[in-house]
Amino acid sequence: MDRARLTDALGPLALVAIGMAFAAGSWLTLDLGTLRRLGPGALPLGLGLILAILGAVALVQGLLQPAERVPRPDLHALVAVGVAIATFSVLTERLGLLPAVFGTVLAMTTVIGDLPWLGRTSLALGVAIGVWAVFLLGLRLPIRAFGAG
Amino acid sequence: MMELLGNLALGFAAATTLEMLTVCFVGVLLGTFVGVLPGIGPLAAVAMLLPVSFHLPPEAALILLAGVYYGAEYGGSTASILLNVPGTPSASVTALDGFPMAQKGRAGVALVLTAIASFVGGIVGVIVMALLSPALAGFALQFGPAEYFAVMVLGLVAATVVGGRGIVRGLAMVCLGLLLGTIGVDVNSGATRFTGGIPDLRDGIGLVVVAMGLFGVSEVIASIRGNTLQKASQPFNFRSLMPKRDDWSRVPGPALRGSAVGSFFGTLPGAGQTVASFVGYAVEKRISRNSDQFGHGAVEGVVVPEAANNAAAQTAFIPTLTLGIPGSTTMALMLGALMIHGITPGPRLIADHPSLFWGLVASFVIGNLMLLVLNIPLVGLWARILRVPHAMLYPSVAVLICLGVYSLRLNLFDVWLTLGFGLLGYAMRLWRFEPAPLLIGFVLGPMIEEYFRRAMLLSRGDPMVFIERPGSATLLGIALALLVLAGLKPRRLLQRLLRTD
Numbered sequence: 162m163d164r165a166r167l168t169d170a171l172g173p174l175a176l177v178a179i180g181m182a183f184a185a186g187s188w189l190t191l192d193l194g195t196l197r198r199l200g201p202g203a204l205p206l207g208l209g210l211i212l213a214i215l216g217a218v219a220l221v222q223g224l225l226q227p228a229e230r231v232p233r234p235d236l237h238a239l240v241a242v243g244v245a246i247a248t249f250s251v252l253t254e255r256l257g258l259l260p261a262v263f264g265t266v267l268a269m270t271t272v273i274g275d276l277p278w279l280g281r282t283s284l285a286l287g288v289a290i291g292v293w294a295v296f297l298l299g300l301r302l303p304i305r306a307f308g309a310g
Numbered sequence: 311m312m313e314l315l316g317n318l319a320l321g322f323a324a325a326t327t328l329e330m331l332t333v334c335f336v337g338v339l340l341g342t343f344v345g346v347l348p349g350i351g352p353l354a355a356v357a358m359l360l361p362v363s364f365h366l367p368p369e370a371a372l373i374l375l376a377g378v379y380y381g382a383e384y385g386g387s388t389a390s391i392l393l394n395v396p397g398t399p400s401a402s403v404t405a406l407d408g409f410p411m412a413q414k415g416r417a418g419v420a421l422v423l424t425a426i427a428s429f430v431g432g433i434v435g436v437i438v439m440a441l442l443s444p445a446l447a448g449f450a451l452q453f454g455p456a457e458y459f460a461v462m463v464l465g466l467v468a469a470t471v472v473g474g475r476g477i478v479r480g481l482a483m484v485c486l487g488l489l490l491g492t493i494g495v496d497v498n499s500g501a502t503r504f505t506g507g508i509p510d511l512r513d514g515i516g517l518v519v520v521a522m523g524l525f526g527v528s529e530v531i532a533s534i535r536g537n538t539l540q541k542a543s544q545p546f547n548f549r550s551l552m553p554k555r556d557d558w559s560r561v562p563g564p565a566l567r568g569s570a571v572g573s574f575f576g577t578l579p580g581a582g583q584t585v586a587s588f589v590g591y592a593v594e595k596r597i598s599r600n601s602d603q604f605g606h607g608a609v610e611g612v613v614v615p616e617a618a619n620n621a622a623a624q625t626a627f628i629p630t631l632t633l634g635i636p637g638s639t640t641m642a643l644m645l646g647a648l649m650i651h652g653i654t655p656g657p658r659l660i661a662d663h664p665s666l667f668w669g670l671v672a673s674f675v676i677g678n679l680m681l682l683v684l685n686i687p688l689v690g691l692w693a694r695i696l697r698v699p700h701a702m703l704y705p706s707v708a709v710l711i712c713l714g715v716y717s718l719r720l721n722l723f724d725v726w727l728t729l730g731f732g733l734l735g736y737a738m739r740l741w742r743f744e745p746a747p748l749l750i751g752f753v754l755g756p757m758i759e760e761y762f763r764r765a766m767l768l769s770r771g772d773p774m775v776f777i778e779r780p781g782s783a784t785l786l787g788i789a790l791a792l793l794v795l796a797g798l799k800p801r802r803l804l805q806r807l808l809r810t811d
Contacts, residue, residue: 169741171741172737172740172741172742172743176482176486179486179489180485180489183489183492183504186504187503191501191503192499192501195771196766196771196772196773197766197767197770197771198766198767198771199762199763199766199767200499200501201496201498201499201501201503202501202503203763204488204492204759204762204763205489205492205503205504208485208488208489208492209489211481211485212482212485212486212489215478215479215481215482215485216482218478219476219478219479219482222476222478229742231740231741231742232740234736234740235531235532235535237535238531238532238534238535239531239733239736241534242527242530242531242534242708242732243729243733245705245708246527246708246711246712246725246728246729246732247726247729249709249712249713249716249725250712250722250725250726250729253716253722253725254722258713261712262709262713265705265708265709265712266705266706266708266709269534269704269705269708270705272534272535273534273702273704273705284702284705285705288705288706288709291706292709292713296713296717300365302717303720304716304717304720
């Protein structure tokens with residue numbers, strides 16, 4: 162089996178794993194109840210099993226008739242957006258909302274080509290000022306602009 | 311009839327307060343804006359506005375979200391015509407004849423005619439909605455838990471059938487959505503399910519978190535760099551905005567036929583605007599005397615799809631508001647918004663909240679009028695928006711996603727969770743799984759479980775109840791038939807229909 166096909170199989174396999182995990186979790190930790198009075202675990206058990214079966218069918222389908230290959234992920238964009246959102250989370254807690262917005266925009270601009278650093282910082286500054294005006298001044302969201310929460 | 315007039319009077323009274331008019335205007339304006347811009351669709355826009363709508367009364371929230379939704383259908387045709395890049399998926403049909411018209415220097419005429427066709431479609435859709443909804447709701451009032459369960463299964467099946475990635479993959483996504491919906495405290499028993507001991511998960515995963523992650527974050531990752539939107543090479547020519555007399559004579563018939571087709575397909579869960587505009591175009595091409603001009607800039611070719619998709623955008627509210635089954639992802643978000651305001655969607659909605667329902671109907675009429683006024687004189691302005699460097703928008707979108715999620719509960723855990731769903735959504739894109747069935751399953755999950763458990767309780771544990779009761783048996787039969795039909799590849803059938811020659 163070639164590598165592309167193996168990658169392709171990972172998606173359906175993940176579904177089988179997730180389905181089994183939900184089924185096992187309901188079986189082991191939740192009350193299944195009776196047919197008449199179904200417990201909290203009944204539906205997740207059934208759905209988990211169905212998901213696992215559907216995942217298995219999708220796996221077989223993929224092996225029998227290979228469709229398009231899984232495309233290469235855009236790692237640069239993936240990392241940049243991940244870092245941007247993480248920056249928002251971390252900085253809002255430590256430094257306040259506006260530094261967080263500034264940092265998020267700056268992280269996002271790293272994937273946008275040919276923009277000078279002055280342009281990046283002014284865009285970040287502009288969005289931060291906009292957020293302050295609309296959300297803090299206008300809508301009065303109870304979020305700290307600067308300083309740890 | 312008198313009752314309908316009374317209801318409409320109530321609706322207009324509710325929808326013409328200053329607050330509602332403002333909300334409606336903001337909604338349709340934003341909708342046109344996101345519709346014009348390719349890349350940011352009505353779905354992402356509605357998802358991003360969900361947090362805002364929680365701070366409004368439920369009527370205003372729904373009017374705002376709905377305005378964005380049908381406003382985007384108006385705007386969607388602009389990029390189709392000028393750049394051959396559809397601004398919304400359903401506007402892709404408009405490009406077939408709209409872009410050739412633009413190449414012949416008739417872009418202005420095409421834009422004016424699409425605005426008029428959209429208006430006709432929208433108004434017809436609203437009329438159908440006002441006439442049909444109370445009847446359908448009255449019929450559905452006889453439903454018991456078994457029928458409700460069956461209706462929702464039907465809705466979920468319809469959502470998977472339209473996905474186009476195969477039934478198995480669609481159904482798997484529905485199951486995943488239903489399972490994600492079980493996370494948190496079970497209302498029936500008080501038991502905590504699948505939280506892994508994380509206290510932030512006790513109330514379940516928020517709808518906004520799932521929607522923003524799956525549709526917002528993953529969209530940004532996927533398109534921030536790939537979006538090499540070619541800017542229009544030549545300046546748009548608006549010398550001849552006014553359609554000629556010959557053009558006018560080719561509008562009424564196609565507009566009404568498109569509206570009829572659109573109204574019908576809009577009510578079918580899972581079919582939606584894109585199917586409506588495709589079928590409308592195919593039908594018109596078959597019966598039109600000018601069928602040889604289709605694809606080369608025929609006026610009918612822009613009028614029909616726009617009338618159809620706008621009519622469908624309005625009638626899509628019928629199953630959503632009367633039965634509680636969302637026909638599309640955007641409708642699922644609207645249902646979610648209602649549920650967060652404590653309003654249970656279903657056949658009792660019209661009776662219990664008349665000013666909400668009829669106010670919404672009235673706001674559709676007002677909103678469509680606003681859109682007509684916004685679109686015809688401002689055609690040039692909307693065209694200019696297309697020239698804004700696109701990539702500059704994404705950083706702001708990322709900030710709005712984070713801020714929207716965070717502002718709801720002032721909980722940074724939600725922001726991390728949104729990132730998680732964004733990564734999940736991006737992985738799903740790579741592995742060709744549709745996010746739409748997942749979200750619809752997630753929204754309907756708690757209700758489906760509730761009705762299933764109640765039906766089983768009433769039948770004393772006999773699962774045959776779902777087949778023995780004629781109502782639920784019929785509905786489940788339709789769901790099964792849909793699954794079988796979907797096995798016959800509806801997309802291919804549709805394409806064959808389009809290739810009439």
